[in-house]
Ligand code: SF4
């Protein structure tokens with residue numbers, strides 16, 4: 001077809017439109033670029049660094065970098081997989097991720113991307129930080145031990161719910177999620193079960209109540225097929241399949 | 243005939259689930275004992291470890307005895323494996339790392355519901371607890387890791403046969419699990 005713009009992703013031509021990022025075009029073409037903080041429904045954030053790809057030899061985040069005619073993009077390489085694995089390991093050790101005791105397990109995108117990269121162990125020293133659980137809301141619990149600061153809830157609340165209830169506060173290792181309410185508690189905020197922000201968390205940090213362990217082991221989203229085949233957890237959260 | 247490899251196993255701060263899962267390889271255990279000879283292990287009840295080719299450690303490090311056993315395994319095994327979630331990241335027992343050790347002991351032995359004869363046990367035979375539960379790679383060098391709570395019988399079989407035959411192990415999807 002004449003006039004169609006393309007770039008090359010791991011040797012395959014990918015069509016794109018003006019204004020597309022590499023991630024936009026790849027998603028449309030059904031090509032998987034590992035990611036955690038990206039959800040096409042919200043403004044790209046570029047913070048988790050899992051979607052780093054090489055464009056003509058230079059590393060960029062696929063979710064924020066514009067697609068360009070004729071450029072060569074490497075997504076699938078041993079070096080990028082190793083780098084992604086290390087980033088994932090850092091996310092695991094800086095929080096408290098005890099998967100056997102987490103109700104998100106089996107349908108958690110952090111876990112799924114880690115499986116995808118073949119992560120067997122955590123090469124770093126665990127921080128075991130002391131973080132709290134906010135169980136003040138009747139419809140949702142926030143377990144800060146598992147928050148990976150992806151800002152998906154922040155963006156959902158700002159861009160879709162128009163409530164602006166969440167934000168990241170602090171710097172560096174002290175960064176943490178805060179809630180806009182007089183007490184800082186979710187229960188005293190305007191958060192509602194119908195909010196988009198309730199269903200976008202890729203990990204077991206924002207958990208809807210009353211649905212825990214409804215899906216038997218073996219039938220959970222990532223039990224049988226990897227994330228590159230079944231996609232993000234956010235879409236699944238909103239369906240009735242679970 | 244080549245000599246059988248020697249295999250030792252131990253459970254530190256774990257629930258024994260990983261050892262149970264090792265038995266979950268079912269009749270393949272007959273094949274396994276053609277290839278390896280069990281040295282110190284809860285399966286043999288041998289208490290002292292000899293020189294071994296492979297050491298398998300279930301559980302994290304939570305007390306002084308765990309440290310001792312782990313160091314002994316490292317000194318006696320050519321290849322040491324962190325087996326299961328607790329060995330790899332402390333697992334469920336590491337949830338106590340959110341609290342002071344004193345708080346945990348008081349909750350269990352003094353303030354807990356239905357506790358009588360309220361006192362924190364201090365018999366010298368009881369190993370001293372560490373302030374935190376640690377993954378084993380924070381204490382000794384580990385050569386291989388097999389995640390899972392517990393790793394499934396199939397994952398264990400894929401892993402062990404690969405290791406014994408000396409080829410690179412690649413676990414199919416579904417055999418890498420953290421829960
Ligand atoms: S949020 Fe995901 S990675 Fe973290 S403990 Fe839960 S299942 Fe495991």
Ligand code: SF4
Pocket residue numbers: 146147148149150151152153154177200201202203205206
């Ligand atoms: S609570 Fe969930 S969605 Fe919000 S920043 Fe943390 S990990 Fe991301």
